[in-house]
Amino acid sequence: MSDALAAEAWAVYRAAECLYDETTVRGAVDRLAGEVTAALAGHNPLLLCPMTGGVVLAGHLLPQLDFPLEFDYIHATRYAGALRGGELTWKVTPTAELAGRHVLIVDDVLDRGITLAALVDFCRREGAASVHSLVLVDKRCRREAAIEADFVGLSTPDRYLFGWGMDYKGYLRNVPGIYAVAEAP
Ligand SMILES: O=P(O)(O)OC[C@H]1O[C@H](OP(=O)(O)OP(=O)(O)O)[C@H](O)[C@@H]1O
Ligand SMILES: Nc1nc2[nH]cnc2c(=O)[nH]1
Numbered sequence: 001m002s003d004a005l006a007a008e009a010w011a012v013y014r015a016a017e018c019l020y021d022e023t024t025v026r027g028a029v030d031r032l033a034g035e036v037t038a039a040l041a042g043h044n045p046l047l048l049c050p051m052t053g054g055v056v057l058a059g060h061l062l063p064q065l066d067f068p069l070e071f072d073y074i075h076a077t078r079y080a081g082a083l084r085g086g087e088l089t090w091k092v093t094p095t096a097e098l099a100g101r102h103v104l105i106v107d108d109v110l111d112r113g114i115t116l117a118a119l120v121d122f123c124r125r126e127g128a129a130s131v132h133s134l135v136l137v138d139k140r141c142r143r144e145a146a147i148e149a150d151f152v153g154l155s156t157p158d159r160y161l162f163g164w165g166m167d168y169k170g171y172l173r174n175v176p177g178i179y180a181v182a183e184a185p
Contacts, residue, residue, distance in 0.1 A: 033064035099127035
């Protein structure tokens with residue numbers, strides 16, 4: 001990507017509002033790990049990470065789930081570097097067999113709900129025995145698909161977010177807190 005976009009991302013980062021600092025996010029991930037362990041240890045679950053946003057959360061959650069599980073990824077995107085979602089584009093389906101499995105989808109943010117609803121539908125159509133979902137952030141907004149996550153880390157207002165896997169035009173997924181882009185004055 002261009003240096004101009006990197007500079008824009010840096011300016012957006014500096015002007016943004018920190019909604020949750022790193023310590024708070026890590027605390028939420030610890031709690032989520034406990035909840036998932038209580039619900040799914042012993043069920044031989046398959047964790048499914050929607051790329052790319054789910055990768056930071058999955059990387060922090062996995063070592064805290066101290067029981068047998070499998071991990072795979074899926075790739076469907078509808079923002080593609082934009083600040084508003086469009087059509088969902090499928091890029092990669094999981095290589096793991098989902099039939100008969102207890103699937104846990106682990107994603108960064110539940111916003112309009114279109115992506116998570118499509119992922120859950122996909123897993124059900126593939127014959128999963130059960131499908132649970134976990135999101136780091138549940139945005140308080142008007143859903144466009146009737147879905148809620150089973151495990152929720154944190155809640156935010158309806159602002160465009162970045163950090164902890166969430167991007168600003170492809171940048172800032174690495175930021176170690178959850179930030180909201182500054183609103184125009
Ligand atoms: O609830 P929705 O409004 O459907 O949005 C939620 C989805 O948006 C983001 O993915 P995105 O399409 O931005 O791709 P990314 O994971 O590569 O950032 C995020 O990772 C969720 O999967
Ligand atoms: N980066 C990012 N991706 C999203 N996908 C849906 N909502 C958001 C958001 O607020 N930020």
